[in-house]
Each structure stands twice: as C-alpha cells, then as structure tokens.
Amino acid sequence: GIKTALYGYGASQENDGPRITFADVEWSKANGDPVDKPLGQTWVGDPEALQRWGYDGGTRHRFGEYSGQEEDPAELLLNTWNHLQELTNEVRTYELEVALLQDIPGYEHEEVRLGDTVLVIDRELQPNIEVQANIIEYRQN
Numbered sequence: 001g002i003k004t005a006l007y008g009y010g011a012s013q014e015n016d017g018p019r020i021t022f023a024d025v026e027w028s029k030a031n032g033d034p035v036d037k038p039l040g041q042t043w044v045g046d047p048e049a050l051q052r053w054g055y056d057g058g059t060r061h062r063f064g065e066y067s068g069q070e071e072d073p074a075e076l077l078l079n080t081w082n083h084l085q086e087l088t089n090e091v092r093t094y095e096l097e098v099a100l101l102q103d104i105p106g107y108e109h110e111e112v113r114l115g116d117t118v119l120v121i122d123r124e125l126q127p128n129i130e131v132q133a134n135i136i137e138y139r140q141n
Contacts (some may be wrong), residue, residue, distance in 0.1 A: 002053045003064035003087040005045030008080030020070065022077035034081060044081050049088035062133040096120070114138060 010020035023042045027033035037044050043063065051058040066083045070076040101110035114135055122129040 001062075001087075002049070002090050003062050003084060004049040004054050005043050005061035005063050006080050006084045006087070007043045007063065008067045008076050009065060009067050010073070010076040011068075021075060022072055022073040022080065025073045025077045027077065037077070039120065044077060044084065046084055046088055049084075053088070053090075 008022050010022075012019050021042050022037075022044070023040055025037070026039045027035060027037040027044075029036050033141060035044065036044065043061075045061050050061055053062060054060055055062065064087065066080040068076060068079055079111065100112060103109040112135065114137075117132050118135060118137045120131050120133045122131070
C-alpha cells in the first residue's frame with residue numbers, strides 16, 4: 001500500500017546489537033537534499049505524498065519501514081528515501097463492465113479497440129481519482 005513516511009533500519013551493530021538507523025543524519029533542502037529531516041528523527045517523510053495520501057486530510061503520515069543491510073547511516077537514509085518514492089504512487093488494475101456507445105444507433109463510429117484511451121473514475125477512494133487508462137484486453141459475452 002501507499003506510504004508517506006518510512007522508518008529505516010540497516011545492518012545490525014556489533015554482537016547483534018540494535019540495527020543502524022539514520023537518526024544522526026540531518027537533511028536540509030537548503031543544502032540540496034530532497035527533504036528536510038532533523039537530527040534525532042528516525043523516519044523520513046515526503047510532504048507531497050503526505051498532502052495527497054495522508055490521514056486526516058493530509059495531516060498524519062502513513063508510516064511503513066525500510067529494512068536493508070546498509071552500514072552507513074547516510075546511505076541508509078538515501079535508500080529509505082528512494083524506497084519511499086516507490087511507495088508514494090499507487091498502482092491499481094481495473095476490470096470494468098461498460099456500456100458500449102458503438103451499440104447505440106448513431107454512435108457506430110465510437111467503436112472500442114485495444115489500445116484506446118478511456119477515462120476511469122474511482123469513487124472508492126476519497127477524494128475520487130480520475131485517470132486515463134488504456135484498454136489492454138477486451139472480452140465480449
């Protein structure tokens with residue numbers, strides 16, 4: 001599912017101690033980093049994803065975690081951020097039952113073919129999502 005912030009965990013420390021985190025790494029957009037992350041914070045969040053997908057109207061993050069084997073906290077932070085970017089966009093597959101305009105007299109020119117682009121409105125999510133989709137399969141009873 002979609003996440004807007006991730007905790008990052010790297011390799012275990014000596015003697016199977018606690019896993020490495022990036023709490024001691026600071027990011028600043030002013031220094032060219034992709035997002036602000038203060039020292040001591042053990043998670044990194046995407047403000048744009050928070051606004052789009054966050055709980056309570058974009059005010060609370062959807063947390064998850066990244067688990068890797070990085071030994072460098074800075075590398076762990078970067079890999080966690082990159083993984084978060086993969087989780088901020090939802091991929092959905094739709095199977096639709098449609099009324100074909102081509103079957104209505106006067107609309108025979110609206111024939112549906114593979115590869116055509118259609119508009120799909122998903123009313124299950126709030127706010128509703130409107131996307132363009134390509135027809136990749138066509139079955140007829």
